[in-house]
Amino acid sequence: MKKLALSVFVGACIAVCAEVVDDKWPQFRGPGGLGIGNDKVTLPSEFGPSKALLWKTELPVGHGSPCVWGERIFVTGFDPTSRKLEVISINRKDGTIVWRRTVPAEEIEKVHEISSPATSTPVTDGEKIYVYIGSYGILAYEWNGNLAWKYPMGASKSPYGSGTSPVLAGDLVLVTRDYAPDPYMLAVRKKDGELAWKVDLVNSPQMGPKTSHATPVVWRDQIVLNRPSEVSAYAPKDGKRLWWFPTASAGTSTPSAGDGVLYVNAFSIMADPAGMVELKPFSYALEKYDTNKDGKLSESEVPADDLYFLKRAGMPDNLITYRGRTSRSSFSSEGSMQTRTVSSMRPNTIV
């Protein structure tokens, strides 16, 4: 079923993206890692195995997102039977596989039963495709599938398996291995895979696994990490820690940014209940804002600066919302904590 689910998703992506041929979704959460889609693309409100499907291609299981550049798609995959990890390039027009390469992993990392050894999303600059595999390390491929270079790191020992994806910062590829007892981040050069720098990350004082699965975000020439017990920023040139802010969270989600403010989703079972934000179901938003009563919310129906969307699997409404005017924690580029009302996420924004 997982295999089918991924195949259908890729086909749906084609249906969505085909309108803008040159559109790019080059890394985890898209351009800049911000999770903001191209609002010139008309998204289908319904799609599935028999609806809005342009093609379907069978792929090995993978939890990573597709990386899209022009007429190419890149994904990672894992076959649990053969234990083979692959990087696969797909033709965006018709779904044919252009090339597939086996990752030379000698050991498959241990992962949680709901996870996969292929959780990482490739990143590309349009010249090479850079892939991080928790069971191996970093690999770079030329557009034609030739291996450009590799940076073996050994299999990750993260207690639940890897969750992070590589990101680019200038001429560097960044990867974190943020788990106890020796969390670290490293940068290798895009052109040849040579190590540029490697820095130890501060060990978390928290109880528990002390593990982050978040992907770094490069924001205002700073590398921002949502880490176990802190949000912190680092200099791309040498990995020096620039600022940090303590949190009571495990640091599992990737930060986002907009309007000069960085947003970090965090949780803590030890948090002050008085600071909890009430989450209302999607049906609440529909009742209040669905003026044409079509059961959907269009951009024009959503009030500016007044509505937030949060997708949470397993919740009754799946998509739940809460209203604005609620103070939220966010951070400036210098790390000082601000309290302000966050901007709305528009319906055509991928959150």
Ligand SMILES: [Ca+2]
């Ligand atoms: Ca409506």
